[in-house]
Amino acid sequence: MDSNPESTLTISQVADRTGVNPVTLRAWQRRYGLLSPARTPKGHRLYSDEDVAMIGRILRWLDKGVPISKVKPLLSQTETQIDSEDDTLARELMKLIHDLSLKKLGQHVETLLKEYPFYWLIEHVFTPLDTWLDEEQSAISSLQKDMWRSTVIEKCQAAMLANAKRNSKFSCWLVTLTDTEDYQRTMMAMRLNEKGYNVTILREPHSQLGLILEVMREQKIPTLAVMAAHRLDRSQLNQLRQCYAQSDIHIVSQPFICSVHGDELKELKENNPLCI
DSSP, rough: OOOOGGOOOOHHHHHHOOOOOHHHHHHHTTTTTOOOOETTTOOOOEEEEHHHHHHHHHHHHTTTOOOOOGGGGGSOOOOOOSOOOOOOOHHHHHHHHHTTTTTHHHHHHHHHHHHOOOOIIIIIHHHHHHHHHHHOOOOHHHHHHOOOOOOOOHHHHHHHHHTTTTTTTSSSEEESSSSOOOHHHHHHHHHHHHTTHHHHHHHHSSSSSHHHHHHHHHTTOOEEEEEOOOOOOOOHHHHHHHHHSSSSEEEEEOHHHHHHHHHGGGGGTTTTBBBB
């Protein structure tokens, strides 16, 4: 493969372009043989346009619900619709949760965070599991839910720490406008982390967004992310509108706020992407 710097990208550049974490790109190469980038004399990976196109094909198969372990034989095939999603990963985790296998559960979640984009895990694994746990109503199901969420939080925090060096140029404060669970804050932080942000989570609900922006300006923090667990009241919404109206700090919000208050913020949408 041609290793001309003009025709290749570093792993960090590919991660920025495709949204796939470098850890995941390495796992796809080492464990599944899905990529074969060139190497510099010092051993650093160099990705070609063909490699980037291959990552795009891998992501399209993942978006159809295909687990990464089953993608390789499909890459040479036409990308046709599949009849139903493969729920193998969710079922494997369900069994570990059901059996209260905490150690194995942690190992499994850690592996998934390395091998899959986080947005994919939310849609195809975490959301189905959360729905299953929410439907169960018993003492043991409460323990299982607590075990699951504690494991995810722990492993996500470790993953974000591992990405801190790569994301050091893009600092972000995450603020919640209403009472939210640590699990939901972690999900939001991981979404931001996947997009290249080094996230600081402010865990208590905050109503004075203007004050937060002033401190962020002093600290040179370029991005504020906001989230909520339920519909905002008029005062909160007005503060959010004022945040979006200023221009020196970038504001992003979780999909929930966009879906609930999208019409009320519609005049800001053209110049400000509201959601991560």
